[in-house]
Amino acid sequence: MNEQTDGSAEVATSGGKLASLRKDPKGWLVLVIAVGAVITFFGAAAGGGFGLWGWQAGLSILPFTGLAALIALIIAIVGIILDRRKGRKTRWxxxxxxxxxxxxFLSFLASYAFTIATLPAIHDITTDLADPPQFSALPLRADNWDNIPGADDxxxxxxxxxxRWATLHQDAYPDIRSVRIDEPVADVIEKARRLAEDRGWEVASIDPAAGHLEATATISLFRxxxxxxxxxxxxxxGDASIIDMRSVSRVGIHDLGANAERVREFLSDLSGTTTASR
Known part of the structure; x- marks a missing residue:
């Protein structure tokens, strides 16, 4: 009899909790908007990456996910305030x-907003501003020098x-410089090839004797x-080598610091972080 009573009590308690959840439209609304914003953000990025729509279309959706998250937060805050004023218990x-x-999600978006606000809107990063390494197998984007900020500065x-690009680059990334490696040119390029392949980059061209390597990296859900x-x-x-590197985004104006981070990490692994003197 006691066991039957306990079981009935548990069912009643569970039923009460479910009923309480059903009576929380404010909570449901905030949760649905929040989850929807997250799914839409990553869905827009993934859809652009897999060619379901253009990357520009995917990017254009992202600000609206942030707006939706802000609306969800406002609903939550206003709801809590109204509960307090009316003496109601907030269903948490x-x-x-x-x-x-x-x-x-808003913190995640804020980190990107901070990066956009603090780094220049450039997409071409190199260790040698005066004489950047040149592409031969891979074409440099035709609009590489368009939309460089500072024309009205x-x-x-x-x-x-x-x-202007060189000035912005130097101000934002003064640490990105040529590196010296105490190995012959051909050995360094072969080592660079292995590191590139380990990172999943697609090697487009390599000439160890000439000291030249080109590759393509695919990044983010946008691919x-x-x-x-x-x-x-x-x-x-010939006993040592001076290494320079250049990383250029094929599309977009602002790279969010991705190219600089790629150059730093790759050269650190390649060289042991020995900076070459100029």
């Missing part, structure tokens, strides 16, 4: 989960796009293509 399970997802008056060229020049009668 759904509202709390939705709010946590919303805050996490008084500090850059009289500069052409390439000069953006970034082209890389590595140049090795002999030093100390």
């Amino acid at each position: 399970p759904l509202l709390g989960l939705g709010t946590v997802i919303t805050l996490g 008084s500090d850059m008056q009289g500069m052409n796009p390439r000069q 953006f293509k970034d082209d890389v060229v590595i140049r090795a020049r002999a030093a100390d009668n």
Whole structure:
């Protein structure tokens, strides 16, 4: 009899919890908007990456996911305030989960917004601003020097796009420089090939004797293509090499620092972080 009573009590408790959840439209609304924003964000990116729609279309959707998350947060905050004012007990399970997802997603978006605000809108990064490594097998994008910021900046008056690019590049990434490796050119290029393949890059061209390698990296859910060229020049009668690298996004204006991070990490692995003196 006691067991039957306990079982009935458990069923009643569970039923009460489910009924409580059903009576929480505010919590459901916040949760649905939050989850929908996250799914839409990554779905838009993945759809662009797999060719279901253009990458520009995918990118154009992303700001609306942030707006949706903000709306969800506002609904949650207003709902909590109204509950307090009317002396109602806030139902937390759904509202709390939705709010946590919303805050996490907004923090994720804020990190990208911070990067956009603090780094220049450039997409071509190199260790040698005066004489960047040149592509031969992979074509440099035709609009590479278009849309370089600073045309209306008084500090850059009289500069052409390439000069503005070099100025912005130097200010944002002063640490990205040539590196010296105490190995012959051909050995360094072979090592670079192995590192590129380990990273999943598609090697387009390699000439160890000439100290030249080109490859393509595919990144993010959008599956953006970034082209890389590595140049090795002999030093100390051929016993050492001076390595330069260049990484260029095929599309877009702002690379969110991705090319700089790629150059840093690759050269660090390749060389042991020995900076070449100029």
